[in-house]
Amino acid sequence: MRTIAITNQKGGCGKTTTAVNLAAALAMRGYRTLIVDLDPQGHATLAMGAVPEHCEWTIYNVITRADVPLAMTLRPTPIEKLLLSPSNVLLSGAESALAQMSDREYVLRNRLDAVAHRFDYCIIDCSPSLSLLTLNAVIGAGEVLIPVQTHYYAIEGLRQMLETVDVVRERFCPSLTVAGILLTLAEHRTLLCQQVEEQMREYFKDLVFKTVIHRSIRLAEAPSAGQSVITYDPRCSGAMEYTQLAKEICYEEVRV
Amino acid sequence: MRTIAITNQKGGCGKTTTAVNLAAALAMRGYRTLIVDLDPQGHATLAMGAVPEHCEWTIYNVITRADVPLAMTLRPTPIEKLLLSPSNVLLSGAESALAQMSDREYVLRNRLDAVAHRFDYCIIDCSPSLSLLTLNAVIGAGEVLIPVQTHYYAIEGLRQMLETVDVVRERFCPSLTVAGILLTLAEHRTLLCQQVEEQMREYFKDLVFKTVIHRSIRLAEAPSAGQSVITYDPRCSGAMEYTQLAKEICYEEVRV
């Protein structure tokens, strides 16, 4: 199982939108895929059509109790090969619970190992913070994908994010890699976005995915229908771009 | 001094953009205004033209050391009546430091008291989390302004945010009020935004400001020039809307 954590401490850069639609695109291409919602907001859970408060077993139970395996939380989604491990607001209590544990940075990694044989890909959605919970996601995954809006604040945050990745690699996870930097919420016509994209590609070179996700209202509508954009409107630009990203992630041919 | 914390655990809903431009609009109307950057990302500091890493004294020192008064951190901004208390990445260490203190929820409130006589308004920018640091901002302010993007995930988050405000009022700050809910990043032409706005006004009634902040690229450009939009492009829609918000906050006539 290849696991990728979708993370960036900058808020609103498209982490959940990327986690949900990349996982959906991978499942539609035939890969057995797991999406783990590691954000107490429960937005990935909502996007998959589940109601966070109604989920009896969530990732919170898995992290705080040794007798609840990840497999117990798995729920079906609108896509056959995609399963969800949901979260809800209880997860905000995990931070202090984790802090008391001896193996506190590796809890999620140990829990993911138990289901690794069942999936080809695992995508983890993170909250906008560099908490112990997010650290668990990054170490558990061993690979991070960093969505970055093509705006000024986002560039500033990226430098800090990459420094954090280096620290985590040194102290906890020597094999940690960056799957890539994904440009999101891009707007064709604005100069600011074009300038930011140019700067990103110049500075970070191949680390930046060829695929760019542009602003498209269909991407914001899909979660209110409890679906990924891939099933909500398969022919819209958002669905095509996330499908292209899935191909790029799987090292298949990228049609630029 | 009237203090307002700009907060919402949902990321990217326009907290920093609102804190910076509301503070600037209040100062331009002649009020002595302080903006406090309580986010380790340091984006409000950047938007005021300062370099977070170069600030010798920041709000982190004020929170963690009794011998550093808030007054020591104050720096000028491009607007005469507006002063900044900056932050940088060191602030992410404040959470664990606060947890050890006996009066840990009230530290910022005590520090703000010392400068209250010098300002008419104080605006606090928060990070996208419900941490001890954000709790300090909410208790220190006694009033919260909640920016909400007119999208699906944002509505879900608002319910949780208002529940949190109720809990904080009961346990820590009986006089805590909601200054208002501010609709941000609104798009005139999309059905989703119109539907969300209608639902918000129906459900939350007068709690929602009359002023709505629409998406405008000038608002995203201004921080890269180290300025608020009020001085960057005073005639653009973003500047007009934040000026109108300042009037609404000050209970002056709102021209709808």
Ligand SMILES: Nc1ncnc2c1ncn2[C@@H]1O[C@H](COP(=O)(O)OP(=O)(O)OP(=O)(O)O)[C@@H](O)[C@H]1O
């Ligand atoms: N490409 C896009 N086009 C249009 N809207 C988008 C796009 N990507 C994300 N959005 C919308 O923008 C908002 C922010 O995106 P999202 O919630 O995925 O970001 P996030 O990084 O997960 O936020 P948080 O930091 O709160 O976890 C959401 O309302 C989402 O629907």
Ligand SMILES: Nc1ncnc2c1ncn2[C@@H]1O[C@H](COP(=O)(O)OP(=O)(O)OP(=O)(O)O)[C@@H](O)[C@H]1O
């Ligand atoms: N009305 C607007 N029109 C256009 N762009 C905007 C508007 N408001 C905010 N932005 C841009 O959207 C992005 C998110 O806004 P901002 O950073 O202010 O949100 P935030 O809630 O402070 O984010 P965080 O959760 O990371 O603290 C920024 O790049 C900002 O420049």
Ligand SMILES: [Mg+2]
């Ligand atoms: Mg999210």
Ligand SMILES: [Mg+2]
């Ligand atoms: Mg901010």
